[in-house]
Amino acid sequence: MITAERKPLEEIIEYIKPFKRILLLGCNECVTVCAAGGRKEVGLLASGLQLALLKSGSSIEIREHTLERQCDPEYVEELVPMIGSEEAILSMACGCGVQQLATRFKDKPVFPALNTKFMGGSLSQGMWDERCKGCGDCLLGLTGGICPIAKCAKQLMNGPCGGSTDGKCEISDDVECAWQLIWNRLKALGQEDRFLDIMPAKDWRSGGGGGPRKIIREDLAE
């Protein structure tokens, strides 16, 4: 899933300061699951903004709503009959949702309330880590199910660099060396010899190096 975190209040306030009425819009998908932009966070942000503005002597009318998914046009369409006097939309979705809104509501400013972080998964309650960079050419089958693109700071393709010490990456003791993990895993699987195959330089075109990407399923697309 896509993970995100709320932006600092100060930044959000800068966006919405000029307006009297805004729509604060949550999303019931990824950002709900990572506790960043679901109904609960919408309520809490609305209340926090209200407090911050009241404190500085102003006030604002905030209407709260949460869509099933902000990145699909049909769900966004649900807003059309309900949006009235709101002058701007503050979105608590990931960047995909924010852009979907901006595309649909051309005459209303749309602001992000979240910083979209990464594609990742849940480690345990309240903890998520990065797992995928979306390179478009998955290597996990060769690397024991551990991604050197997402998990190696240098995105090395053929084993660790000299900064790998005791299984940790030189950037921080909190970061595990991806290649150490890969090695451990291959060894456990009895596939150490895979390490001998040199991986060719990665073709980054599939990873966005060739410009914005698009998927078209011919059988579905109209």
Added chain:
Amino acid sequence: MQNTNTLQTSNRVLVVGGGLGGIRTALDLAEAEKDVILVDKAENIGGLMTQLDRTFPTNNCDLCTLAPNLSESGRQEHISLLSMTTVQGVTGEKGNFTVSLKSAPRYINLDKCTGCGACYEAFPECVRFSPGLDHRAPTCMRYPQAIPQAYSIELDKCQDIEALVKSCPAGAINPDDLGSSGDISCSAIVMSPGASLFDPSGIDYLGYSEHPDVVTSLEYERILSASGPTSGQLLRPSNGKQPKKIAWIQCIGSRGLQKGAAPYCSGACCMFALKEAMVTKERFQEDIETTIFYMDMRTFGKDYELYYQRAKDDFGIRFIHSRPHSILRQPGAEKLEMSYTTDESSKLITEEYDMVVLSTGFRVGDDVRDLAVKMGIELNESNFPAHTGLNQIATSRPGIYVAGTFQGPKDIPETMVQASAAACLAGKDIAAPKKSPDTKPLLPPEKHVVGEEPKVGVFICDCGENIGGVIDVEALVERVGKLPHVVVAQAEGHGCSRESMDHIRSTIKEKGINRVVIGGCSPRTHETKFQDLIRQEGLNKYLLEMANIRDQVTWVHALQPEKAVKKAEELIRMAVGAVIKAQPLAEHSLPINKNVLVVGGGVTGMTSALELAEQGFKVYLAEKSPDLGGIASQLRKTLEGDDVQAFLSSLIEKTMANENIEVITGAIIVDHSGMPGMFTTGMQVGRQMFYRQIEHGVTILATGALPNRPEQFMLDECKEVVTQIEIQVLIEDQSEIVRQWENVVMIQCVGSRTKDNPNCSRICCQNAIKNSLRILEINPDARVFVLYRDMRTYGFQEEYYQKAREKGVIFVRYHQDNPPQVASVDGKVDVSFTDIILGREIVVSADCLCLSTGLVADQDSTEELAMIFKLPRTHDGFFLEDHVKLRPVDLPVPGFFVAGTAHSPKTISESLVQARAVASRAQTLLAKEFINLGAATAKVDSTRCASCLICVRACPFDVPFINADGYSEIDPAKCHGCGICATECPAKAIQLMQFEDDQILAKLEQLFEEVVG
């Protein structure tokens, strides 16, 4: 003794003693729809536990755990409570006793007293408010939680009786009360009068009567307590300074050591001292030194050994294996001086202490002994009930049962188990228990209020002077009457009086009120009462809010009446706001299947099955092996000399012959579903493993434990090395071999109290004593050595330990880090060990080396069952009860119970107590036609759920799960109602009924209505 009508029938049980055990017995019987008379000589029930601050092994505050029990007890319609009452004599026999009772005058009519305290304020000198050790304990403990919730008067201390009578706004004081006496009849009697504590003043060398800094453990408990005489400050009685060094001395008045000491071990004092030392360390950390002087640390209960380890390793409590010689205080000196020697050297060590705590043991009080004599039951030489074979609960007089510390010294968890077991046995003696449904009034159908305009009725109590004396209730009524949606607001005097309740009902009816607010006392004590009231008028119970304007306003803000008025109004406004948002809620209830599944066909399982079958319940007894009997089939005699095989074969015979029991041997449980009252359990049966399903309402786990068999000391390598179970078979079946032995060595704690298995197996010390004594009986010339770490012959077992020493059994202590060494030499086993006292190595050439290997959990079986039934286990694989003290045989999953060695290692007679206790607990469920699960459960709105798993992870009880439709589902039968999932749900898809967000927000909104507006 009003209401003689109900006292005519003998279809009920008399419980003597309203301590924790008596309350448990009475509650169990009452919940099983059986009538009880509970008598206590004190003004209020609660017993010794009301004086304890925190109790082991959970070290939590007792009030929070005891209080619900007491008010539960007060509410039960099946319980008649007679306080300040004693038993004068008993005639008749089981099934039809006549008991003469005498009640001392209370001078207060319990039916009228509201517990307001006006009399106490006016005449503190003659109103009993604080019986007990100090001013705080009883005010806190016995009141306001006290049952009955009433004061009592000491009339002889009163100067102006007329004024005293007038001080009571409820007119409850009756100076003409003469007390009463009379006869009642009953079918059975349970005695749980409790025990007293040894008074150490007679032992001069301890200096208890001379030095104020020498205190008993119970006194220390009070000093330490946050609610004690020093208000939570630990201060030396002599000079009011904080002590820096405290010592505990164990076994004071127990184990036959001092003048006047009892021959038995008091069983609970080691844990009691550990707890006190731990709580002390917890509070003062490095600032205080705590030392425990002990003979043997007897932490034999479930997981108690871990508690001991924690005390030692985590809390840094010092343990010295020694009995200090004397406690002195040099003239003019501040500190106490104590001399002792240690195992390691005979040198006298002298240390100074600020305080010394004497761990005094249990005694049968003179009043209790007299009571027992009046009851006509035989006593042993220590005045406890005489041994009656394997059934600890029975006495020499059929129909009279005993539980708690009067049965024998013990701690709270074991008291609670015995209390339930006594309820089981006494309940069986009731010839024809009356059926109660006819007593319950029929309720009108509930009105539909959803979608209706809220019409709120606000009823405000003046509660005599309690509220009315501080604020002007009429003025308050007028103001809140103007709130939106409030149709009527009126003052109600004592809202909980019959007259006011009737008035509220008629107002609800007349004005068509659909939501009710009561402004008065605490919902904790009165919500149920008012819920029932509005329900009788056809309103759903949950359309009620209570504004606590007495306990939380007028009682605490009496000095600032203006502020009190304002706050009272705010609280009522908040209640109105919340009740408008309230929705009618359905209490979840299910019809109960009254069949019982007992898993495990050992002595425990069979006993539980028989007790329930004899009460008319159908029991399926599933045993995985081909035969009944379990581990007991390997045992011959108990320490006390009871014949296990004779007992077992008669038990099997009775089990097989009982028409209500279906024995299923060769049964392996494979699946399970349903909820309490309607379980379905699947099993594969017999050699063909054919599958069958059983439907049942409750499940009892009596799956036992396994004899441990660690690969140590050449066990299974050398034929001269045996276990205690094997040696007792040799003794009883092949005594000719035993006769030839010259030397026998026993090693204790083999495979127990070690790193791999840290717990104590509880049964091994007494097994070693039992078998040593038997060996010497057969072969008086044999030399028997017992190598031990701590001899744990708790309770009356101590007397056998004493006897073994007298008979010449040689007990040698060894340290865990220096265990005995063994070698096989020419058909014998050379055992070498260090004698700590002699300080040298000794080698014994043993004909037989017997290892005390104890019991371990049947890991495979408990793991499997825990998975199928979703039950928690302890780290060492025993089933984990719901609450060590208050629900010791109830498992956390409703409808599940555990008994016997599946709970923890224990003796046969202790297992039988649990077997009967679970039978009693099971009946509290089975007596009902429906099971009420309450309404405060979490509810998921599936249209909002994002299936994020946050609730699944957050729930402390693992209730939510993502169902086949992909949404979170919360089973109301399993939900405990904490609301944590509702708090954490990021999609706001979960609401906790009765505490919905909109109700909480409405309260906030209303509170600030004026402040902001």
Added chain:
Amino acid sequence: MENFEPVIVAFCCHYCAYTAADMAGSQRLPYPSNVKIIRVPCSGKVDALHITKAFEKGADGVYVAGCLDGDCHFKNGNDKAAKLVTYVQNYLEEIGLEPERLEMVRISAGMGDRFALIATEITEKIRKLGPSPIKTVAA
């Protein structure tokens, strides 16, 4: 502000602090009337939103009162509440409110005196902090 009377919302767990408050009552232990109690089944039931809404409506201080360590009726609701309070304190700081206006306290059911003491101390603390900047604006 001479006559400033703060309004303080206390979310109290039914099993401990709420009982302790009743006990303070039955022992007639006075504490400031500024404290208004909202009963919850467990301190873990208190939501961040309940706290911020209280400030939004005009509270000068809020505290969450749960059971003593290890005493939670629901295993660990009190610990969850303590974490939540820290989280919301940080949020308040971001908003520009003094985080000291919010507090987590632990009380057992038997501690009527402690309840009164805490209520008094917190009221005094908030009184010293002065009125919530939110209320000043709104009023």
